[in-house]
Amino acid sequence: MKMDSKTMFVTMSPWRLFFTVALPGMVSMFAMSIYSIIEGVFIGQKLGEAAFAAINIAFPLVMINFSIADLVGVGSSVPISIALGRKEEETANNIFSCSVVMILIASVIMGTTMFFAAEPLARLMGADESLLHTASKYIRTFALCSPLTTIFFAMDNYLRISGYIKTSMFINIFFNASTIGLLVFFLIGLDMDVSGSALASSISMCLCSLLAMIPFVRGKALLKFRKPKISMKLLKEIAACGFPTFMSNIAGRVTSILMNISLMTLGIKVFGEGGGTTAVAAYAVLMYAGELCQPLIYGMSDSIAPAIGFNWGAENYDRVKNITKCGFIGAGAIGIVASGVMFFFAEPLASLFVDAEEVKLLELATHALRLFSVTYLVRWFAISAQSFLGAIEKPLQATILSVCVAFLFPVIMLGALWGLKLDGIWLNMFGTSVLALVLGIILIKCVWKRVKR
Amino acid sequence: MKIITISREFGSGGRELGKRLADAMGITCYDQQIIEMIAEKEQLDKTYVANKSERSISAFYPTTIARGFYRPNYAMIQSAQIMASEHELIKKIASEGNCIIVGRAADVILADMQPFSIFVCADDETKLQRCRARADSDEKLTDKELLRKCCEIDKRRAAYRKMFTGKKWGEASGYHLCVNTSGKEIKQLVPGILEYIQNWISEE
Numbered sequence: 001m002k003m004d005s006k007t008m009f010v011t012m013s014p015w016r017l018f019f020t021v022a023l024p025g026m027v028s029m030f031a032m033s034i035y036s037i038i039e040g041v042f043i044g045q046k047l048g049e050a051a052f053a054a055i056n057i058a059f060p061l062v063m064i065n066f067s068i069a070d071l072v073g074v075g076s077s078v079p080i081s082i083a084l085g086r087k088e089e090e091t092a093n094n095i096f097s098c099s100v101v102m103i104l105i106a107s108v109i110m111g112t113t114m115f116f117a118a119e120p121l122a123r124l125m126g127a128d129e130s131l132l133h134t135a136s137k138y139i140r141t142f143a144l145c146s147p148l149t150t151i152f153f154a155m156d157n158y159l160r161i162s163g164y165i166k167t168s169m170f171i172n173i174f175f176n177a178s179t180i181g182l183l184v185f186f187l188i189g190l191d192m193d194v195s196g197s198a199l200a201s202s203i204s205m206c207l208c209s210l211l212a213m214i215p216f217v218r219g220k221a222l223l224k225f226r227k228p229k230i231s232m233k234l235l236k237e238i239a240a241c242g243f244p245t246f247m248s249n250i251a252g253r254v255t256s257i258l259m260n261i262s263l264m265t266l267g268i269k270v271f272g273e274g275g276g277t278t279a280v281a282a283y284a285v286l287m288y289a290g291e292l293c294q295p296l297i298y299g300m301s302d303s304i305a306p307a308i309g310f311n312w313g314a315e316n317y318d319r320v321k322n323i324t325k326c327g328f329i330g331a332g333a334i335g336i337v338a339s340g341v342m343f344f345f346a347e348p349l350a351s352l353f354v355d356a357e358e359v360k361l362l363e364l365a366t367h368a369l370r371l372f373s374v375t376y377l378v379r380w381f382a383i384s385a386q387s388f389l390g391a392i393e394k395p396l397q398a399t400i401l402s403v404c405v406a407f408l409f410p411v412i413m414l415g416a417l418w419g420l421k422l423d424g425i426w427l428n429m430f431g432t433s434v435l436a437l438v439l440g441i442i443l444i445k446c447v448w449k450r451v452k453r
Numbered sequence: 454m455k456i457i458t459i460s461r462e463f464g465s466g467g468r469e470l471g472k473r474l475a476d477a478m479g480i481t482c483y484d485q486q487i488i489e490m491i492a493e494k495e496q497l498d499k500t501y502v503a504n505k506s507e508r509s510i511s512a513f514y515p516t517t518i519a520r521g522f523y524r525p526n527y528a529m530i531q532s533a534q535i536m537a538s539e540h541e542l543i544k545k546i547a548s549e550g551n552c553i554i555v556g557r558a559a560d561v562i563l564a565d566m567q568p569f570s571i572f573v574c575a576d577d578e579t580k581l582q583r584c585r586a587r588a589d590s591d592e593k594l595t596d597k598e599l600l601r602k603c604c605e606i607d608k609r610r611a612a613y614r615k616m617f618t619g620k621k622w623g624e625a626s627g628y629h630l631c632v633n634t635s636g637k638e639i640k641q642l643v644p645g646i647l648e649y650i651q652n653w654i655s656e657e
Contacts, residue, residue, distance in 0.1 A: 010498070078510055081530055082616060085537025161530075233619075313501035 009307040010314070017307060018326040025303025026296045028169075033295040035176040039183060040288035043197055044281075044353035046187050049361050051194050052353075053280035054134035056287070057127050057260045060253040062142045065110045066150055067249040069103045073154030075242025077161055079234070084161070084222065096158060097228040099238065103151050111146030114139055126261035128276060134194050141198035148206040155212035162222040164215060171208050178204040244399040251407035259283065259425065262414060266422050271360075278361050279422055285353045285365040286372045286426070292349075293338035297331045297380050301387030308391040317451055320392075328384050335380030342373035364422075371426040378433040385440030389447070397443045401436065409435045455654050456568035457553045458560040460614075460622065463606040464580030467573040469639045470632070470646070471555040477647050483546055484555040491538050505535045507557055509612035558614045560628070569650055572628040576635040629653065 008017060044052050076099040083092035114121065118136035127135040142149065152175075159168040179200050186196030215221040260280055267279030304327045311319045342349060350365040382405050389398035413431035417424030457474065461467020468484050475482035488506060492499040510532045540562050546552060547563050554563075560570035575583075580603055581596055588594075594602065611622035620627040630649060632642065 078529060078533075081533035082510060082536065085533040086540055087537070310498075310501065313504045314498035315500045315504070 009310040010316070010319075014319070014322040014326050017323060018304060018330065021303045021307060022300045022327070022330060026299040029295040029299025029302070032172055032176060033291055035179045037288060037291050038180050039197060039201070040284070040291070040353050042183050042187050043194075044285070044288075045355050047194060047197070048355060049281045049358050050131060050277055051134055052284050053277040054127065054131040055138055055194060055197065056280050056284040057125050057131060058122060058135040058138040060256040060260075061114065061121060061125065061139055063256075064250060064253045065107065065114065065142070065146060066153065067246055067253070068106050068110060069150035069154050070249060071242040071246040072099045072103050072106070072238060073157045073242070074245045075099075075238035075240070076154075077157055078241040079237050080158075080161055080223070089224075090226075092222075093224050093226045094229055095234060095238075096223040097226050098230045098234060099154065100151065100225070101228050102230070102238075103154055104147050107146045107150040110150075111143045114143035114146070118143065125257045126264045126276075126280075128264060130274070131277060138194045138198050141195045142202055145199075145202035145206055148209045149202050152205045152209045152212070155209055155216075158223060159212050159215070159221075162215070164221065167215070168212075171211050174211070175204050175208045178207060244395055244402075248399060248402040248406050251403050255407050255410045258411065258414065259428070263422075263425060266425065270422055278364055279425075281354075281361055282365040282368045283425065285350055286368055288353050289342060289349050289369060289372075290375075293334060293376060294383075296334050296338075297383045298387075300330055300334070301327060301384050305387055305391035308388060309393065312392040324388055327388070328381070331380040331384045335376040335378070339373045339376040342369055342376065346370045346373070368422075368426040371423060372429065374427070375430040375433055377430075378437050379429065382433055382436035382440055385436075385444060389443065392447070394447060397447065401440060401443060404439055405432060405436045455551050455650075456547050456563055456566055457650065458563065458568045458570045459553065459555045459573060460558070460560065460570065460610075460628065461556065461573040462575060462580070462623070463603040463610075464584045465573045465575035466579075466583055466634045466639045468555055470571075470573055470634070470642070471553045473639060473643045474647060474650075475553045477643055478551070478553075480551045480553060482553040482555065483543075487539065487542060487546075487554075487557065490542055491535060494542075495535065495538055497535070502535055505532050506539055507613050508532075508609045509616055510536070556610070558610075558617055561614060561618045561620075569630075569653060570628045571646075572623060572625070572631045574623065574631065574633055576633075579635045 008020070012020065043055060076095050080092050080095050080099075083089075083095060118139040119132060122132055122135040122139060125135075156168050156171065159165075159171070182200035182203055183197065186192045186200055190196065192199070216223060216225060260283075263279040263283055264276035267276035269275075271278060304323060308320055308323055308327075311317075311323065346369040347362075347366045350362055350369055354362045354365055356362070382401065386398055386401050386405070389395075389401060409432040410428055412435070413428045414424075417427055417431060420427065457471075459467050459471045461470075471482045471484060485503075488503045489499060491497070491506075492502045495502070510529055539557060543554060543557060543559050543562050546554065547559075547566055547568070554568075560568055577600055581599060584599055584603070607623075614620075614622040618627075625631050630646070632646065634642065
């Protein structure tokens, strides 16, 4: 970090600081998630309800595959930074090379398993006979590309550690553009099915992984490939450092799977044969609609985190309080606006992702969006609180909060609201967010109380 | 040439021992100065550096991590930077001549130079007394809270040391001399320790 940003953290007025760092953070985070929204539009409009549902069912498995690479990527970034700091380049290079090899091995194993067990896995995650074929096709496409796709996020992380921040940003922009371009080409140009959508993201990721590897292969980066020497100690270290992120990642995916299974069951109960598909597709609409505002809140919280962390370390607690307050007010404002937009524009929003001819789905998705909209009245708090706890380096508290939000609370709510049938599912994230609000306040109060002494 | 490193439990009097030994030997004792030097070099706040040093480094990324654009963990990168700059400084200080370095896992960092390493501990009562004597007059912590704070700081020091070596913080075999200051004044202990060190060094 440069001198000027340090001075900025300490002296600039909280609101000015907030707008200086948070706005670009929000914009870039939003820009980077545009592809996923466009993907949602394409799948929903072009491929229709069944494909939409099948992808939503298959998606958690794809993400679990990525989480394993994340475990190694995040886990190794700590020892690598330490080794680089100590000028022990050989050690850093070894950890880096070991990690890359480990990710490749893990993703080959995961890819092979996913390819051959696609059908039973899809069934396990809630796909019925009508969705089985499409869901497993989606999984298999990702499985085939697994080694080069999973390593993308880790390579991106290593690029940043090595100081290639601009290159990493360029690659991220390229990823978005190429995914959107390939989606258009595969789905409209070649008239492909779900595998077209999977291929578009996979090929973009592969390309980006290769691009990200160039500085390392050419030996220009701070980190260099060498013959890896893996030790038990290293494995333990990486696992310990990456575990919190891995846990909350996996917890979220397991919850998605549980949600999909519940949606299939309840959908059939409410609408009869085929109702499960409609319910899952409606849920997918909610998730994509959430993508319209969630990145803004994440981008805002994450970009003020360094300023909070810096002042926290300098024991400028009043300043921490003021900057955090700006963050919370900003996140709250976005949450409330998003909530209003979702409620009042539920139908146009839903029809963004749903073909106008699918009347039943459109009706259900609109109704679901109206109920779901209340989520964002409270959801912003959990995101901001988690980011705050991370910023002041309370990884334990941050992990507790994120695992509760990702897994424990949704499961509790699933049970508690089961009687409301599908409405219970649309309200699940609202209930979760209320519980998270309570837990977040308790955790932050505890931390703050200890500061006061 | 001899370097002496002192690891210490919080409140056990390690800093005082370092200072007195250094006075007796006519060399410099580095403790808080290291923090000040780094703060100046890195253009950072002193309290910030103090809070970042002697603690292990952890990574926490938001769950959005695998969804495209995410920021690097600044807290982690900066902690690593401060740590690195501390290591560099400690090595530089040690290479300049005889000195005593208190804390910061200096015995591990300087392992190549084979420093004489001391570990200082004390019972709770002595630690409390020492903390009370040193604390500001508006200190409002109860005994229990104060001890918990000591324990926390010690845990942090142990975790920091664990990043660089398999040898446990405070385990007797990892040091040349362990000193228990319970119920004793540091002043009284200095001559004996000094003699021990001098014998040890001349033996070599």
